[in-house]
Amino acid sequence: MRPAVAALGAVALIAACSQGADRPAATSPAPPSPETTTASAAQGPRRGPAPSVATPIIGEAISQPVPVRATDGKKHLVYEISLTNTLPHPLTMKSITVLDRDVALLDLQGDQLAHWSRIIGIPSPTTRLGPAQTAIVLFDVSLDDDVQTPSRLTHAVALTNPDPQDPLFPADQTVDIAPVEVQPREPVVIRPPLRGPNWVDGGGCCGTSAHRTALNPVNGRLWAAERFAIDYVQLDPDGRLVTGDPSKPESFAYFGADIHAVGDGRVISVLDGLPEQVPGRDPTGLPLNQYAGNHVVQDLGDGNYALYAHIKTGTVAVKPGDRLTAGQVIGNVGNTGNSTAPHLHFQVMSSPDPLGSNGLPFVFNDFRLDARLADGDDAIGTLFEGASAQFQPGVASRDEKTAMPLELDVMTYADR
Structure with missing residues (x-):
């Protein structure tokens, strides 16, 4: 994106x-010192480690x-x-x-x-x-x-x-x-964080999106926290993201949509009270802990943590220590923190730190793949200017189970 x-x-x-x-x-151990290869008529060659290069x-x-x-x-x-x-x-x-x-x-x-x-x-x-x-x-x-x-x-x-x-x-x-x-583990299986039709995967797996190229220098090392992150926006029935003044968050019909817990698990941290940003303007001067805007971090178990970011001001409905159940409403889609248009930023990560962690893959248990936006240099960007969505040909609508969405997928998430 x-x-x-x-x-x-x-x-x-x-x-x-x-x-x-x-x-x-x-981080791998240094190779051992080279050993001399010797030979005798009785034993033949004795081989040591490969020589250093x-x-x-x-x-x-x-x-x-x-x-x-x-x-x-x-x-x-x-x-x-x-x-x-x-x-x-x-x-x-x-x-x-x-x-x-x-x-x-x-x-x-x-x-x-x-x-x-x-x-x-x-x-x-x-x-x-x-x-x-x-x-x-x-x-x-x-x-x-x-x-x-x-x-x-x-x-x-x-x-x-x-x-x-x-x-x-x-x-x-x-x-x-x-x-x-390669880690011998399965990705966490979760429910989608939103409900309804026409949700677009912006910046998700597996190309060179802004998420993918954003490596964070935090606590003395680089982290790829957003490796599998999705920025969710929703098309209206006419295939548009915005109707009316694009500088007002209310012009985006999905602004304020409910965000749902993707699984059972305890709330680790919460931030609320940050103001809505003006769509189309790049935020400046944010401290590190406000980049995710109003947000919730949830422990999904087995080293998987979910981040729900840029939540609408005053709508966070949970607090640290709460034990969530899958499907529970935790807040509404907003435009807070480092955001220039309403959307839900969702990611699974290896620690509770939204930036100082590594992104982990996840699969949704059940959803419908409806279409895929036409690929291009700015496939989603033009939608913020009022254009209608263009779709890739040949993408058959189908039900998906235990799969990760790909960037530009357009999906329906059922109420359940």
């Missing part, structure tokens, strides 16, 4: 972050992926790696191949690789790593649902070095880097 509807606005936060070259290179880049995964089934029928592994250039001159990434042992699952090259790569603090796509710069590379490894989920992924990064230093750093080098374990 365009920044006007990006929920927590961590893209703005990251622009103020210093370069990431000072971050620890990796000088790598011009260092890297690590932001967090371990959790597989999730989406409305395209595919199983998605969604995660990011950071790559830091350790040299005093630029490097160019030619390709990155994601591997399950020796099987290539995804191969990104050229412009396609640039599409999924960003230098920290710079929003434009790139394959160039300047001296000491850190890039974040986003991945969406999609597999047929019947394919066995890998337990571990590795990354082969092919580099071009304009100032080679043979034999350590040749002109062309492929570096195996940033191995990451």
Whole structure:
């Protein structure tokens, strides 16, 4: 989604972050010291560990992926790696191949690789790593649902070095880097947080939306809290988001719609009392704890926490310690905090901190996929200017169970 509807606005936060070259290179243990290979007529060769290799880049995964089934029928592994250039001159990434042992699952090259790569603090796509710069590379490894989920992924990064230093750093080098374990767990199964037809998934899984590219520098590290976040807006029967003056929240028919608890669980934290923002204006001067606006954080169990953000002023109906039941009304859709149009920002995360956590996948137990908005550079942005929605051809309306919505899905959530 365009920044006007990006929920927590961590893209703005990251622009103020210093370069990431000072971050620890990796969390995996260092390889043991090389051992000498010897041979004798009786024993033959004795092999030690693989020899160490000088790598011009260092890297690590932001967090371990959790597989999730989406409305395209595919199983998605969604995660990011950071790559830091350790040299005093630029490097160019030619390709990155994601591997399950020796099987290539995804191969990104050229412009396609640039599409999924960003230098920290710079929003434009790139394959160039300047001296000491850190890039974040986003991945969406999609597999047929019947394919066995890998337990571990590795990354082969092919580099071009304009100032080679043979034999350590040749002109062309492929570096195996940033191995990451795939979590052997299922995503949490929940109910949708809204009711009724024509709810649009803005900024959700699994592309390069503002949610996906918003990595938050909080408490000394980067977090991808919004990795699977959805900004919900609702089309009216004519396929429009707004009728009347777009600077008034009441011009959005879904402003004030009920928000429902997605599952059973205790309320961890609540914020209410922040004023409604003026639609179309970018909020400024917000402290960190107000980016989510009026909001509720709920413990869903098993390390899953739900965030309901930008709630309408004065409508939060729960307090910390309350034990919610699935379907319970907790507030109304609003436009508070870092928001420039009424919407519900919903995400599941690994801790109760809306920004200092990693986003976790979730699946809805039951909903109807009605359509998908036509893909484009600003598919939703034009709707805020009064345009009618355009839809992708060939998307059959169907019931979905235990699936995650994809970005631009248009859905009906039944009353139950």
